[in-house]
Amino acid sequence: MFQNSAEFRILMMSTSRAWTVAAFFFMWLFGSSLLVGAQNGITDPIEVRALQDIKRSLIDTNKNLSNWNRGDPCTSNWTGVLCFNTTQDDGYLHVRELQLLDMNLSGTLSPELGRLSRLKILDFMWNSLSGSIPKEIGNIASLELLLLNGNHLTGPLPEELGYLPNLDRIQIDENNISGPIPRSFANLNKTKHFHMNNNSISGQIPPELASLPYLVHFLLDNNNLSGYLPPELSRMPNLTILQLDNNNFDGTTIPDTYGTMSKLLKLSLRNCHLQGPIPDLSRIPHLGYLDLSSNQLNGTIPTNQLSQDITTFDLSNNELTGSIPANFSGLPNLQILSLANNSLNGSISSFLWQNKTLNATESLTLDLENNMLTNISGSINLPPNVTLWLKGNPVCENDDLSLNQLCGSRSQNDTRSPSTTNSTTACPPQSCPFPYEYSPTSNISCFCAAPLLVGYRLKSPGLSDFPPYRIRFEEYLTSGLQVDFHQLYIDSLVWEEGPRLKMYLKLYPIYNASGNERNMFSRSEVSRIRSMFTGWLIPDSDIFGPYELLNFTLLDIYREVPVTTSKSGISTGAVIGIVLGGIAVAVTLSAVVTLLILRVGLKNYRVVSKQRRTSKASMKIDGVKSFTYAELAMATNNFNSSTQVGQGGYGKVYRGNMADGMVVAIKRAQEGSLQGEKEFLTEIQLLSRLHHRNLVSLIGYCDEEGEQMLVYEFMSNGTLRDHLSAKSKEPLSFAMRLRVSLGSAKGILYLHTEADPPIFHRDIKASNILLDSKFTAKVADFGLSRLAPVPDVEGAMPTHVSTVVKGTPGYLDPEYFLTHKLTDKSDVYSLGVVFLELLTGMQPISHGKNIVREVNVAYHSGMIFSVVDGRMGSYPSECVEKFVTLALKCCQDETDPRPSMADVVRELENIWLMMPESEIGVPESIDTVPEKMTPPSSSSMVKNPYVSSDVSGSDLVSGVIPTITPR
Ligand SMILES: *[C@@H]1O[C@H](CO)[C@@H](O)[C@H](O)[C@H]1NC(C)=O
Numbered sequence: 001m002f003q004n005s006a007e008f009r010i011l012m013m014s015t016s017r018a019w020t021v022a023a024f025f026f027m028w029l030f031g032s033s034l035l036v037g038a039q040n041g042i043t044d045p046i047e048v049r050a051l052q053d054i055k056r057s058l059i060d061t062n063k064n065l066s067n068w069n070r071g072d073p074c075t076s077n078w079t080g081v082l083c084f085n086t087t088q089d090d091g092y093l094h095v096r097e098l099q100l101l102d103m104n105l106s107g108t109l110s111p112e113l114g115r116l117s118r119l120k121i122l123d124f125m126w127n128s129l130s131g132s133i134p135k136e137i138g139n140i141a142s143l144e145l146l147l148l149n150g151n152h153l154t155g156p157l158p159e160e161l162g163y164l165p166n167l168d169r170i171q172i173d174e175n176n177i178s179g180p181i182p183r184s185f186a187n188l189n190k191t192k193h194f195h196m197n198n199n200s201i202s203g204q205i206p207p208e209l210a211s212l213p214y215l216v217h218f219l220l221d222n223n224n225l226s227g228y229l230p231p232e233l234s235r236m237p238n239l240t241i242l243q244l245d246n247n248n249f250d251g252t253t254i255p256d257t258y259g260t261m262s263k264l265l266k267l268s269l270r271n272c273h274l275q276g277p278i279p280d281l282s283r284i285p286h287l288g289y290l291d292l293s294s295n296q297l298n299g300t301i302p303t304n305q306l307s308q309d310i311t312t313f314d315l316s317n318n319e320l321t322g323s324i325p326a327n328f329s330g331l332p333n334l335q336i337l338s339l340a341n342n343s344l345n346g347s348i349s350s351f352l353w354q355n356k357t358l359n360a361t362e363s364l365t366l367d368l369e370n371n372m373l374t375n376i377s378g379s380i381n382l383p384p385n386v387t388l389w390l391k392g393n394p395v396c397e398n399d400d401l402s403l404n405q406l407c408g409s410r411s412q413n414d415t416r417s418p419s420t421t422n423s424t425t426a427c428p429p430q431s432c433p434f435p436y437e438y439s440p441t442s443n444i445s446c447f448c449a450a451p452l453l454v455g456y457r458l459k460s461p462g463l464s465d466f467p468p469y470r471i472r473f474e475e476y477l478t479s480g481l482q483v484d485f486h487q488l489y490i491d492s493l494v495w496e497e498g499p500r501l502k503m504y505l506k507l508y509p510i511y512n513a514s515g516n517e518r519n520m521f522s523r524s525e526v527s528r529i530r531s532m533f534t535g536w537l538i539p540d541s542d543i544f545g546p547y548e549l550l551n552f553t554l555l556d557i558y559r560e561v562p563v564t565t566s567k568s569g570i571s572t573g574a575v576i577g578i579v580l581g582g583i584a585v586a587v588t589l590s591a592v593v594t595l596l597i598l599r600v601g602l603k604n605y606r607v608v609s610k611q612r613r614t615s616k617a618s619m620k621i622d623g624v625k626s627f628t629y630a631e632l633a634m635a636t637n638n639f640n641s642s643t644q645v646g647q648g649g650y651g652k653v654y655r656g657n658m659a660d661g662m663v664v665a666i667k668r669a670q671e672g673s674l675q676g677e678k679e680f681l682t683e684i685q686l687l688s689r690l691h692h693r694n695l696v697s698l699i700g701y702c703d704e705e706g707e708q709m710l711v712y713e714f715m716s717n718g719t720l721r722d723h724l725s726a727k728s729k730e731p732l733s734f735a736m737r738l739r740v741s742l743g744s745a746k747g748i749l750y751l752h753t754e755a756d757p758p759i760f761h762r763d764i765k766a767s768n769i770l771l772d773s774k775f776t777a778k779v780a781d782f783g784l785s786r787l788a789p790v791p792d793v794e795g796a797m798p799t800h801v802s803t804v805v806k807g808t809p810g811y812l813d814p815e816y817f818l819t820h821k822l823t824d825k826s827d828v829y830s831l832g833v834v835f836l837e838l839l840t841g842m843q844p845i846s847h848g849k850n851i852v853r854e855v856n857v858a859y860h861s862g863m864i865f866s867v868v869d870g871r872m873g874s875y876p877s878e879c880v881e882k883f884v885t886l887a888l889k890c891c892q893d894e895t896d897p898r899p900s901m902a903d904v905v906r907e908l909e910n911i912w913l914m915m916p917e918s919e920i921g922v923p924e925s926i927d928t929v930p931e932k933m934t935p936p937s938s939s940s941m942v943k944n945p946y947v948s949s950d951v952s953g954s955d956l957v958s959g960v961i962p963t964i965t966p967r
C-alpha cells in the first residue's frame, strides 16, 4: 500500500491540477459504480459462503451489515469487506480485509473466518463480541493484522495462531481472554506487536518467545501472569517496549540481563510483586521510560549515568534504601522522577533542579514523599515549572518556613497535564453551517470545512507530560498520514489509566480555492486516511509508542454522498460501509490511473474514429444507445485481450467499463459475420423491443464502417456452464438449478410467444445461459437467431423455418438435424439437454458419451440417482424425479411428443411448488431476488410470488399440462 500511495503522489504531482480536480469530482459522483467497474470477476464462492456464516454468528444490532446479502461481496461493496482489486491466480476476487471497527456487533466469531484464505487484515475492534477466538483463524496463512481488541472475548488463545507465518500484529487487548500464552507463539517469526493487555492471561511467559526476531512491542499489562520473568527476553533483538504492569510474578527478581537490552525504550513493571535489586539500567542507551513502582524492590538505586532520553523514572512504592544518587541531574528530558514511599535517606542535592531551564511548555516533577530524607543541600529556590514533593520526610520536621509549601499536601487538581487544548484562530465567531467549521489550525484563511473525527489513543507512550511534545506529535502524525501539518487539530486529550493518552483528533480538508467555500475531503482521501489508521501504516514512533484507533467517524455529509442507483431504503450504516468499507485505496488509485490512461488514450482513438466514418444512416432506435467505435474501444482498452470474456461463432465478447461506470458485455462481429447495414439495424430494432427478466438486455450497439457490435448488460456470475464445471468451487444447490431452469424456460417462452415476430433461439446451451449477480438466469445470444416463421398473407402459419443447420453439437434437435426443419420444439430439445446438464453436471457430449442416452439408460434401469450430480448436496428426491422426467420428455427424438415451452414452464412451476421450504432457503446473497422465494403452503398458485413474473410472458400461458410418462 505504501508503494501505491507513493505512486499516487507522483501521479498527482505530475498531472495538471485541473485534471486532478476533475478526476476527483468524477469519482465523487460516480465513485461507487466506477469502482465496481474497476473490479473484474466475482468473489471466491467459498469466501462468499464464509462471509454469510460470519454474519450469521454475529448480532448486528445497528444493521451495519444489512447489505451483506446483496450481490457479490467484492463488487457490491459489502460493508467492511475490502478485496484485492483484481482477480487472483485462481480467477476469483478475494477478500483482503475485513474492517468492522466499532460497529456495535455482538455474537461470536465464526470458525468460517478461517476460510478467508487470502485475508491480510481482520479487524473487529471495539465491538461486543463474546465467545472464544476460533482456532481456524490459524489457517489464514496470509493474515498480517489480527485486531480483536475491545470486545468480551473469553477462552484461551488458540495455539494455532502461533503458526501464522505472516502475522505482523496481534491485538487482543481489553477482552477476557484466559489461559497461558501458547508456546507456539515462539514461531511468529514476523510478528512485531503483541498487544494483549487487560485480559486474564495466566501462567508463565514462555521463555521461548525470546527467539522472536522482530518483536518490538510486548504489552501484557493487566493480566494474571505468574512465574518468573524470563531472563531470555533480553535476547529479543528489536524489543523497544516491555510492559507487564499488574501481573503477579510471585516475588521473583528483575533479571539483570534486562539492563542489557540495547533497543529498549520503555520498561514498565509496575505492581508485579517483584523483589530484589534494580539492575544497572545505564547499559540501555536510549531508555526513555522506566516504571518499576509498587513492587518490593530493595537495595540501593544504581548510580551509573542514565540515558539522556529518560522522561520518566518511577521507583515509588518499593523498599529502596540508601541515598538519592547524583545521576538524576543533567537529564534534559526528565519530566517525572518519583522515588516516593521508599526508605531513602541522606540529603537531597539541589543538583536535581539547580541547572534546569525549562520553557513554558515543559515541567519537572520530583516526588520524594514518604522517605527518610533529612535535609537539603544547596539552594531550595526552584526554577519555574519544577515541582518538588517532600511530605513525610524528616526534613519536613524542621521548623523551616521555606519548606512549608514543599512539605504540604498536594492539591486535588495537580494531576497530569490538563485535557484542554487551546487554539488561536483569527476567524470570526463560527459562521459555517453545521457540520462545517473553521479549521482551527489553518494558516491560510477562514474557510468552512468538514472534518473527519478520529478517536485515537497512545497505548504506551514514552512520556508523562504531553505539552512539550505536542508539536512533535502533530508533525509525526501528519507526516505519517501524508497530510498537511495544518490539517490536524487535537480536539481534546485525556490521560487514562495505564497510563495511556486518549485524544480526539479532527482532520480538516485542505483549503481549495477553486471549490466553493465549503471544503470536504474527497472520497478517496477519506478512504486513504482511514486505511492509514486501520492498516497501521503510520510508522511507529519511539517517543509516542504504539497507537490505538478507537473510532473513525464520518459526519453525515460524508455518509450522505449519493451512491449511484442505490435505493433510498439503504441504511446509514450501509452507506458508510459503501463509502468507507467498499473503497479500497488501491481500487481508488487504479480508477484514477484508469481515467488518466483513458484520457491519454482518447486522443489516439479520436484519430482512429475519424477514419471510421460513422454510419450515414445513423438512425435513432428507441431504448438502445448508439455507441461510437471510440467509446467501445476505450471501454475495452482497445479490445485488449485481457478484457475478452467469451467467444462465439459470431465473434468475440469483451467486458467493457463505460465512462459512466457501467459494466457491459460487448459482442463484436468478426469478419464474415458482418451483416448488411439495413439487416443489422433491423435486427437491433427488433431486439430493442424485447424485455424480460430472463433475457439479457440489449443496451446499445455500434454500427460504424467495418464494425458491428452489440452492447449488453454484463452478467457478473458468468455462464451456467462455468458453474456446472468440475472446477466450480461452489456448486449450485438443486433449488438453484431448478430456479435457473425455470428462468431459462420463461425467457425462451417469451421469445417464442411474446416477441413480434416470434424468435426461435436455435442455440440454447449452458454457455448461453448467463447468471447475474443474484444468480437469476438470463438467456443470451438470441439476437442472432433466425426469426420464427410469420403467418403468410393468407394467415396460414408455416410450422417451421427451413434453414442451414446451425447450433452446437450435443444440443442439436435430431429431427432438425435430419430434416432441417426448425421449430419451437428444437429449442425445447436443447433446453432439455441443459436440464440434464443441471441434473448430472456432465457435458452434453464427453468421452464419446451423449448425455441424453446416458440419462435415459440410467432412468430406465431405475438408477437415476446414480447420475445425479453429487455436488449439489441433499435434494428432495420426488422433485428430482419429476425434473428428470421432464428433461427426458424434452429430449425425445421425435418432435411431437416433446412438451411445448409453455408446458415446460408450467411443469417446472409445479416442481418448484413441491420443494420443501427448507430447501428453498438457500444462502441469502444468492437468493435475494426481488420476489420472495417461499412458495405458499397451500396449493394456490396465484399467490406464489415467484410465479407471478414481472413480465407478462409466462403468466399468459394456458393449456393442459401433459402427463409426462417415461417411454
Ligand atoms: C486495564 O486494567 C486496569 C486494571 O484492571 C484498569 O485500571 C484499566 O482501566 C484497564 N484499562 C483499560 C483500557 O481497560
Ligand SMILES: *[C@@H]1O[C@H](CO)[C@@H](O)[C@H](O)[C@H]1NC(C)=O
Residues within 6 Å of the ligand: 316, 317, 338, 340, 341, 367, 369, 370
Ligand atoms: C505513597 O503512599 C501513600 C500512602 O500509602 C499514598 O497515598 C501515595 O499515593 C503514595 N505515593 C505514590 C507516589 O504512590
Ligand SMILES: *[C@@H]1O[C@H](CO)[C@@H](O)[C@H](O)[C@H]1NC(C)=O
Residues within 6 Å of the ligand: 347, 374, 375, 376, 377, 378
Ligand atoms: C545535612 O545533614 C547532614 C547529616 O545529617 C550534615 O552533615 C549536613 O551538613 C547537612 N547539610 C545541610 C545543608 O544542612
